[in-house]
Amino acid sequence: MNHSLFTSLRRLIDEAITFDDLSSAYKFAREGEQKALIMECAGEVMYFRAQFAIIEGFFEEALTLLRKALVFNPTDGAAYNDIALCMIELGRIEEVCEFFDQGIAVEPDYATIHHNKGWFLNKIAQHEEALVCFQRALELEPSRAVTYENMADAYELLGCMPEAIAAYKQAISCLKGEFAPIREQLEQEVLRLEYA
Numbered sequence: 001m002n003h004s005l006f007t008s009l010r011r012l013i014d015e016a017i018t019f020d021d022l023s024s025a026y027k028f029a030r031e032g033e034q035k036a037l038i039m040e041c042a043g044e045v046m047y048f049r050a051q052f053a054i055i056e057g058f059f060e061e062a063l064t065l066l067r068k069a070l071v072f073n074p075t076d077g078a079a080y081n082d083i084a085l086c087m088i089e090l091g092r093i094e095e096v097c098e099f100f101d102q103g104i105a106v107e108p109d110y111a112t113i114h115h116n117k118g119w120f121l122n123k124i125a126q127h128e129e130a131l132v133c134f135q136r137a138l139e140l141e142p143s144r145a146v147t148y149e150n151m152a153d154a155y156e157l158l159g160c161m162p163e164a165i166a167a168y169k170q171a172i173s174c175l176k177g178e179f180a181p182i183r184e185q186l187e188q189e190v191l192r193l194e195y196a
Helices: 004-018 022-039 042-056 059-072 077-089 093-106 111-123 127-140 145-157 161-174 177-194
Strands: none
Touching: 004 022, 004 042, 022 042, 042 059, 042 077, 059 077, 077 093, 077 111, 093 111, 111 127, 111 145, 127 145, 145 161, 145 177, 161 177
16 A cells, blocks of 8 residues: 555544445455556556455455456555455455455554454454454554454453453543544443443
């Protein structure tokens, strides 16, 4: 992610997918593809085309496009991140951490990859390792509501209820206004833990 326009569009796609706004994700991917074609950035064209495949659930196709993107830009941490996520969708979990780690090695300041690795580790019951990843993501991007939410889940699974409540509250404070239903859901989680 070397060009600020592409970086911005990638963040918008990530946020839209995270909050299940696939029509916005598709719109941002289309804009990215068009700009990349105009600017003759082949790696970016492949990356944004992979986003269409991911949105539509064609994960094998997305893998092919992401690998092509890496040929043009081997330091694209987001491409490694998305390969790892496609591997999860395809049930190839033994390769997932390898791709997250490759992405972190080439783009260590990319918060999303740290977050996603933490999310994956939490799902496979490596909660303490997940918390390390979430902490790194928050060092890089302190207002990532979704990271605080996932951190709360990890703390709860570890039995650390005060920390889980604090993380949920931090997630709520980071949410933008358009995410009112998510805010309400997180407030319910806080109440559930406070009165458990």
